[in-house]
Amino acid sequence: MYRDIIRLHEARGDMIAADEITVTDAMGRNMLLVREGTPIGAKVMAALYRHKIETIAILTENPIIRGDQPQYKEPPKPVKIPQSNVAAVIEPAFKKECINNIRDLFTYINTPQDDGGGDSNMTTAYQAIKGLDDVLNRLIVTVTQDAGEMIHLHDLKHYDEYTYHHSLSVAVLSIATGQSMGMDLFEIKRLARSAALHDIGKITIPQEIINKPGRLTPEEFDIVKQHSINGLHTLKCKGIGDAEMLNAILLHHEKCDGSGYPNGLTKDEIPLFSRIISVADVYDAVTSYRSYRFPKTPSEAYDLIMSEVNRSFDYDVVKAFIKKLILYPIGSVLELSDSRIGEVIDNTNELRPALKMQDNGQTVDLSKNQNLIIKHVHYSK
Numbered sequence: 001m002y003r004d005i006i007r008l009h010e011a012r013g014d015m016i017a018a019d020e021i022t023v024t025d026a027m028g029r030n031m032l033l034v035r036e037g038t039p040i041g042a043k044v045m046a047a048l049y050r051h052k053i054e055t056i057a058i059l060t061e062n063p064i065i066r067g068d069q070p071q072y073k074e075p076p077k078p079v080k081i082p083q084s085n086v087a088a089v090i091e092p093a094f095k096k097e098c099i100n101n102i103r104d105l106f107t108y109i110n111t112p113q114d115d116g117g118g119d120s121n122m123t124t125a126y127q128a129i130k131g132l133d134d135v136l137n138r139l140i141v142t143v144t145q146d147a148g149e150m151i152h153l154h155d156l157k158h159y160d161e162y163t164y165h166h167s168l169s170v171a172v173l174s175i176a177t178g179q180s181m182g183m184d185l186f187e188i189k190r191l192a193r194s195a196a197l198h199d200i201g202k203i204t205i206p207q208e209i210i211n212k213p214g215r216l217t218p219e220e221f222d223i224v225k226q227h228s229i230n231g232l233h234t235l236k237c238k239g240i241g242d243a244e245m246l247n248a249i250l251l252h253h254e255k256c257d258g259s260g261y262p263n264g265l266t267k268d269e270i271p272l273f274s275r276i277i278s279v280a281d282v283y284d285a286v287t288s289y290r291s292y293r294f295p296k297t298p299s300e301a302y303d304l305i306m307s308e309v310n311r312s313f314d315y316d317v318v319k320a321f322i323k324k325l326i327l328y329p330i331g332s333v334l335e336l337s338d339s340r341i342g343e344v345i346d347n348t349n350e351l352r353p354a355l356k357m358q359d360n361g362q363t364v365d366l367s368k369n370q371n372l373i374i375k376h377v378h379y380s381k
Contacts, residue, residue, distance in 0.1 A: 007055055007375075008048055015040045018057035019215045021048070024307050054375055055294045057214065094142075098135045099164045102196055105132050106164070109238050110203045129193075129240050136171065136192045143175045144188065163199055163210075166284055171196040173280035173321070174273075180320035181276075191273050194248035197241075198277050201231025201249070225261050228253055248273035252281060255312040267314060275314040279305060279321050282312075297374050298327035299351045328353045328377070337373035 006015075021034040033051060034044055040058065048056065174195035178188045202210060205227055209220050216224065232250040235241045241249075251274040254260035256267040267275075283305060286296045296304070302322070309315050328334065328344045334355060335341050342355030342364060352367035366372055 006058055008045070008053060011040045011045060011056070011058070012060070013039070013041065015058040015060045017044075018059045021053065021056060023051045023053075024304075052373055054373075094135075094138070095168070098139060098168050101131055101135045102167050103164045105129070105197070106200060106203055109200060109234055109240070132196060133189070133193065136196060137189065139172065140175055140185070140188055140192055143172055144179045144185075162288065163202060166288065167196050167199055169284040169288075170198060170277060170280045173284060174276050176324040177276050177280065177317065177321045180323045181316070190244060191248075191276065193241075194245045194273050195277050195280065197231070197235070197245075198249050198252050198281065199227065199231070200234060201227035201229065204230040204234065225253070229262055244271070244273065247271050248277060250274075252277040254278070256314055257311045260312070267310075270314075272317075275317045276321075279313050279317050282308075283321070297377050298325075299374060302327060302351065327351065328374075332377060334374050335376040337375050 017034050017036055017038045017040060020032060020036045023031050023033050033047060033053075038044060040056070171192050175188055175192050178191045183191065205224055209216065209223055212220065228250050232246050235246060235249070248271055251263070251265065251270055254263065254265045254270045254274060255278075256270070256275075258264050258266045283301050286304060287298060287301045289295050302325075305313060305318055305321075309318050326347065327350050328347050330344055330347060332344050333341060334344065334353075336355075340357055340359055342357040344353045345356045345363065346354035346365075348354075349367040352365075352370075354363055354365040354367075356362075357364055364372070366374070
């Protein structure tokens, strides 16, 4: 059997669902829509379209042949986003420097201690964290230079070295959220360091589990859940971080309703840094491409975050987070459910922007065309 992730319009009668498919109902509860192993027949297809499911994981005896053509239509070259936008001024070279520094620190932390230990190891730990602080301080200046600026996360998206790019994106999002909540520069620096290292414990998790192309088994998920505890212990062994930073990393998967891990804490028991990192972590994760699924659109991620307010996420944190986020910047190119492509020319309505269509040059205001769904986003480079 072949496993693939497809757009819904590619579904054929010989395919079956590789994973269960769930949706969130009006009460915010998870509802099973399709069971794993269910044939993708007409009724299933109708239900998926009705719930606006865009992509599904399938198993089939015959691989999908897409020919030499790309799976998605090649969009027109988008208009460059003005350089006044915060993330746009994070130049590629600086972005690479940030990611390289995070990678180097992860590598250092994953290196066994020298037998000598003592002062030499503490000096190396100090130098490693100082290197991270140097690039984070410059990143903070870039993101917080203008309190009125918004953040364009897509400029930080890459489809390789996921953990390092994800760590940088979560740091940028957390910095912007902290600023939106009125934190001073000293607090933001501590928050940025915690956010950049929030997934450091994943270096202890087998790669075949981290990169598994499909749903984890309960046993595998239990192993993944150890990464926050492992992160705390790993940093402590290397002499890196204070209690505030270590707690932020340990508790970034706690949820306001007490259903998170590792300690099942509730809202007021969860440190503020952890609550901020939690929102940034989930948003960046679901809007990033992975080998086993397509990314959610910004509005889908927005809906997901909002649906989990006061359950997974703190209301005040989400409110501050949303203030700094542009979902569809001017110049980004959207593919709609009718397969047409248009360029965003007005995003006054954050969730339903107005587009100039590629095929005829006409303007389509999605806020007045509720039947049209945003299927895919092609961001400016």
